[in-house]
Amino acid sequence: MTAITVIGHGPAAHRLIQRLRHHGHRGPVTVIGAEPQPAYNRALLVSVLDGTLPAAGLALAPLPPEVRVHTGVRATEVDPRRRLVRTDDGAEHPYDVLVLATGSRAILPELPGADGPLAPEIRAPHTLAGARPVDKGPVVVVGGGLRGVEAAYALGRAGHDVTLVHPGAHPMHRLLDERAGALLTAALRDAGVVPETGRRVSGAEPGKVALDDGRLLAAGTLLMCTGGRPDTALARDAGLAVRRGVVVDDRMRTSDPHVYALGDCAEHPGCHGTLASAWDQADALARTLTGDDGRRRPARHVVRPRLPGLAVAVAGPPGTPGTPGDDEQIVLSDPARGRYGRLVLRDGRVHAAVLVGLPRAVASVGQLYAADRPLPADRLALLLGMDGEYASSAELPDTAVVCQCNNVTKKALEQAWRRGAHDLPAIAAATRATTGCGSCTALVRQVCERAAQP
Ligand SMILES: Cc1cc2nc3c(=O)[nH]c(=O)nc-3n(C[C@H](O)[C@H](O)[C@H](O)COP(=O)(O)OP(=O)(O)OC[C@H]3O[C@@H](n4cnc5c(N)ncnc54)[C@H](O)[C@@H]3O)c2cc1C
The missing domain is CATH 3.50.50.60 (FAD/NAD(P)-binding domain)
Incomplete structure (x- = not known):
């Protein structure tokens, strides 16, 4: 054996x-x-x-x-x-x-003064040890990529005094184009986070962190979200x-x-x-x-930051939405309501997408992209979440992942229902579905409603 x-x-x-x-x-x-x-x-x-x-x-x-x-x-x-x-x-x-x-290991850049007396506590929330609850504020999150944005947003919503220092023009600049970045910045501000974009930290002092423009920020904890x-x-x-x-x-x-x-x-x-x-x-x-043909067929994955209350999704090669070449593009921009969607289509399928503030589109476009399926004729309806066919749970196969954040399939939801989880809180407790970014909530509700039908 x-x-x-x-x-x-x-x-x-x-x-x-x-x-x-x-x-x-x-x-x-x-x-x-x-x-x-x-x-x-x-x-x-x-x-x-x-x-x-x-x-x-x-x-x-x-x-x-x-x-x-x-x-x-x-x-x-x-x-x-x-x-x-x-x-x-x-x-x-x-x-x-x-x-x-x-x-992977967290990358921790050298920071002059970081080991000095009374320097802020420095850690990377990459492991359970590094992610223990923050008890020393104010918090400076270093790095506004995916993980830094999630950390800053969560801590801001939890009432901490948070600054997000990021060298790019806007948070998650490698994944989001300018308009999506502007909406994300606004959402971070609403969560109580102060974004310092185009800036780097250059050193630590007792109870403070220095920015590369010479300013000092009060800091009890420095969270290094500088990649792995x-x-x-x-x-x-x-x-x-x-x-x-x-x-x-x-x-x-x-x-x-x-x-x-x-x-x-x-x-x-x-x-x-x-x-x-x-x-x-x-x-x-x-x-x-186990002796089978385990050749791996690369799957198509959608990036969904864990930002409760704000649906964001990015699919496809980074940067594609800004440089579409000959591809067809559908753009919906509604900054007053915090909504933005850009789909890049190739051969009638989603080649790349950036979506902010469009939870139903995040769910349906995400499914279409992952399955590499053709888009319905009315693309704008799809972005607005008015396309019943694709937002419906009825045609999802049992193995379809409904909650991407927690990898919960339609079958797992139906099983939880049969075991007595008959409302959203009970489903969330049993499966964790809806407890991540929350963009699957409508679909989870539909699966439960269908499961309740005789
Ligand atoms: C803060 C954070 C948030 C994330 N959020 C998401 C998300 O929302 N969605 C998503 O899809 N992905 C997310 N990811 C990425 C996801 O967690 C990783 O892709 C996943 O953990 C990879 O699993 P792994 O087992 O390969 O590696 P890891 O999870 O890194 O586990 C590797 C383990 O190996 C151990 N190890 C290393 N060397 C040795 C050794 N020599 N001897 C013994 N043990 C060793 C390490 O200590 C570690 O415990 C996130 C990652 C982080 C850090």
Whole structure:
């Protein structure tokens, strides 16, 4: 029986082990995780940071008892010749197949004065340890990409005094065009966040942070949301092919035929650094390791920032909405009501999209993009959420993911209904659907209403 050892116990490893059992693997499985707790839903860290969810609320379903789980143990070396892994507790773990699921590490830029006395507390909300609730204000969030925007928005709404320092012209400037960026900036202000765009932090002082224009901002906590990079140290030291991430083929195999990699540490054209991408890879790898054709077909993923009350979605190659070339474009701009949508169409399908303040379009365009389906004739109705056909739950397959933030399928919602969750709060408690960005609320309600029909 094949012995599988997995290094890293994040969502990718967790899903892989579940899928291995599902696809019939009966051999021994060992998972080695450096964090003190088993795998948890990293995408919900912002809810711990703003105090709306206890850390325990992020826990994933326990793994089967026969899986050997080592928590708080770091793998220090992979010996591909002898096929074993050494860990920092002095143990050696032999393997037939090794899976690297080491994820990514937060990038922490050097900040002069950061270790001085009374300097603000500095941390990255990348792990449960870094995302513990903020208790020292004011808060300066450094980096206005996706994660920085989510953190600033959540903390602002929770009543903290928050400044968001971002070098781009507007928050999330790599994903959003100017008009979408302006609406996001307005929403951040409404949440109580002060955006400092076109600025960088240049140093820390007692109780303060310095900006590159010389101004000083009061700061009790500095949240570094300055990106992450694939954690490839073990793979590199073991002589595996590594570029930015560990290089893998369509079956998630590295340059060593006994070693595979998946999730944020892996590099493949279809790897996105999202949960959905990690889950696709986990299923494909589980099928490969159980003798099936696990060739991975890259899925089309929609980026949906977790901003309760504000539906935002970005699909397609970054930058495409601003540079459409010969593609057809549909634009709806209604700044007075905080609504903006730009669809770039190719061959009658969504090639790229930016949507702000259009929750029904976020749901329906997201589904159409993910499934690569043709658009209905009335595109404006689609943007305005008046297209009944595509916003309806009736034609969704059971496996369709209705709540993208928490990966809740239509089938899971129907099961929750049958087990007694008969209103939205009960559905949310049972499945977590609607507790992320909230853009799926209408669709979740529809699924429940249909489930209630005799
Ligand atoms: C704040 C935040 C918010 C996010 N929000 C979203 C979202 O809304 N939607 C979305 O799709 N994605 C989101 N993501 C991205 C998503 O969480 C990642 O894509 C996902 O966690 C990748 O899973 P993974 O298992 O590959 O890596 P990770 O989650 O990084 O887990 C890797 C694990 O391996 C461990 N490890 C590393 N090296 C070793 C070693 N040598 N020995 C033992 N253990 C080791 C690490 O400690 C870690 O626990 C978010 C990420 C962050 C940080």
